[in-house]
Amino acid sequence: xxxxxxxxxxxxxxxxxxxxxxxxxxxxxxxxxxxxxxxxxxxxxxxxxxxxxxxxxxxxxxxxxxxxxxxxxxxxxxxxxxxxxxxxxxxxxxxxxxxxxxxxxxxxxxxxxxxxxxxxxxxxxxxxxxxxxxxxxxxxxxxxxxxx
Numbered sequence: 001x002x003x004x005x006x007x008x009x010x011x012x013x014x015x016x017x018x019x020x021x022x023x024x025x026x027x028x029x030x031x032x033x034x035x036x037x038x039x040x041x042x043x044x045x046x047x048x049x050x051x052x053x054x055x056x057x058x059x060x061x062x063x064x065x066x067x068x069x070x071x072x073x074x075x076x077x078x079x080x081x082x083x084x085x086x087x088x089x090x091x092x093x094x095x096x097x098x099x100x101x102x103x104x105x106x107x108x109x110x111x112x113x114x115x116x117x118x119x120x121x122x123x124x125x126x127x128x129x130x131x132x133x134x135x136x137x138x139x140x141x142x143x144x145x146x147x148x
Contacts, residue, residue, distance in 0.1 A: 011098075029064045030063075033109055035139075036058050039055065061134050061135075064129070072117060072130065073117065087111050089109065107140065108142060113134060
């Protein structure tokens with residue numbers, strides 16, 4: 001019989017946090033960071049199945065924010081106009097109090113380069129939101145939530 005995982009063990013993203021170059025981003029509403037493997041086809045005589053070989057990876061993500069300040073314009077605005085390709089470090093933490101033994105998942109994303117800068121975006125009777133897509137070139141796991 002398989003182990004049953006109780007519903008309260010599912011991690012709630014409400015407890016997520018990030019720091020951008022050491023500054024806590026309190027207006028955070030979400031984060032996604034993932035890598036996509038780059039593969040080349042490997043054809044072999046006598047084999048009908050498609051084989052592949054990993055030749056690299058690409059890191060991409062998005063930070064989602066409530067619009068409460070001009071954080072991203074301050075960090076990127078003048079640098080973009082001056083032709084500077086500014087890179088950042090993002091520390092992300094997810095620590096739901098219902099995890100086993102209060103474990104947390106933490107990762108550092110390195111070489112973060114934002115793909116665009118929203119200069120202005122608003123709508124009547126709507127809360128301000130900003131999405132900041134990015135790429136990254138390295139990552140390190142600091143803490144992982146271990147399975148039972």
